Amino acid sequence: MKLYKAKDYEDMSRKAANIISAQVTLKPDSVLGLATGSTPIGTYKRLIEGYRNGDLDFSQVKSVNLDEYRGLTRDNDQSYYYFMYNNLFKDINIDLNNTNIPDGTEPDSEKECARYEAVVESMGGVDIQVLGLGHNGHIGFNEPADEFPKTTHCVDLTESTIEANKRFFADVNDVPRQAYTMGIKTIMSAKTILLLVSGADKAQILHDCLCGPIVPQVPASILQLHGDVIVIADEAAMSKF
Ligand SMILES: O=P(O)(O)OC[C@H]1O[C@](O)(CO)[C@@H](O)[C@@H]1O
Numbered sequence: 001m002k003l004y005k006a007k008d009y010e011d012m013s014r015k016a017a018n019i020i021s022a023q024v025t026l027k028p029d030s031v032l033g034l035a036t037g038s039t040p041i042g043t044y045k046r047l048i049e050g051y052r053n054g055d056l057d058f059s060q061v062k063s064v065n066l067d068e069y070r071g072l073t074r075d076n077d078q079s080y081y082y083f084m085y086n087n088l089f090k091d092i093n094i095d096l097n098n099t100n101i102p103d104g105t106e107p108d109s110e111k112e113c114a115r116y117e118a119v120v121e122s123m124g125g126v127d128i129q130v131l132g133l134g135h136n137g138h139i140g141f142n143e144p145a146d147e148f149p150k151t152t153h154c155v156d157l158t159e160s161t162i163e164a165n166k167r168f169f170a171d172v173n174d175v176p177r178q179a180y181t182m183g184i185k186t187i188m189s190a191k192t193i194l195l196l197v198s199g200a201d202k203a204q205i206l207h208d209c210l211c212g213p214i215v216p217q218v219p220a221s222i223l224q225l226h227g228d229v230i231v232i233a234d235e236a237a238m239s240k241f
Helices: 009-026 041-052 080-087 109-122 159-168 184-188 200-211 219-225
Strands: 002-006 031-034 062-065 067-069 128-131 153-156 178-181 192-197 229-234
Touching: 002 009, 009 031, 009 041, 009 128, 009 192, 009 229, 067 080, 109 153, 109 178, 184 219, 192 219, 200 219, 200 229
Parallel strands: 002 229, 031 062, 031 128, 128 192, 192 229
Antiparallel strands: 067 178, 153 178
8 A cells, every 4th residue: 555645635636636647648548437525626627637738638538436326317416427527527538438427317226236337347447446535434335334345236325424415415305315336346346546535534534444453334444455555645634644
């Protein structure tokens, strides 16, 4: 595991974008595993800058996203499709047909999760998977549980996640209660994992994930077992080290 301390959110975003840019430059047909949430937005802004100034070409890139709220349509401004389109895809030259996000509108969860798992598998391996970190240690929407969920599945969101994400919705009752998410095995099969963490509110959980026991109650602790994890955390998030 490589752990880089960034000065602040901007520095974290710049460092992360540099790593992704190197990946896309060295392998133009890279498979990028992408994440939503507030953490990677600055990174995506820098990738857009890289595309605009001619340094980056996404025309051959494929992407898979970690998760999607169950029940939200693509045009719902809280769906993760909407997030990805508006924070990255619309401003770079990625072919939308090469982007993949679970379909939140598919009511048959088993069918959708099996379809999405097969999509990820068909990519032949995610080259670099971007991850944010939930306050309870979740990655994707893999919530604390008694065992590590393996493949893409439908999850009941915990109250703490609903509470954390209500800031994006008009009312807490509008936050979906379920999501489709890649499983821990799906995430761990990425060749490289890029974990981004910012803010003092993530300091304790980051320490637990990287230094504590590997337990499903702290889902991101599993990353200790991956052979190629890059963590970029800002000073505030690193304050417990
Ligand atoms: O980056 P944020 O907004 O703190 O969210 C952390 C994590 O929580 C989620 O938003 C899901 O709750 C993930 O998509 C993200 O990685």
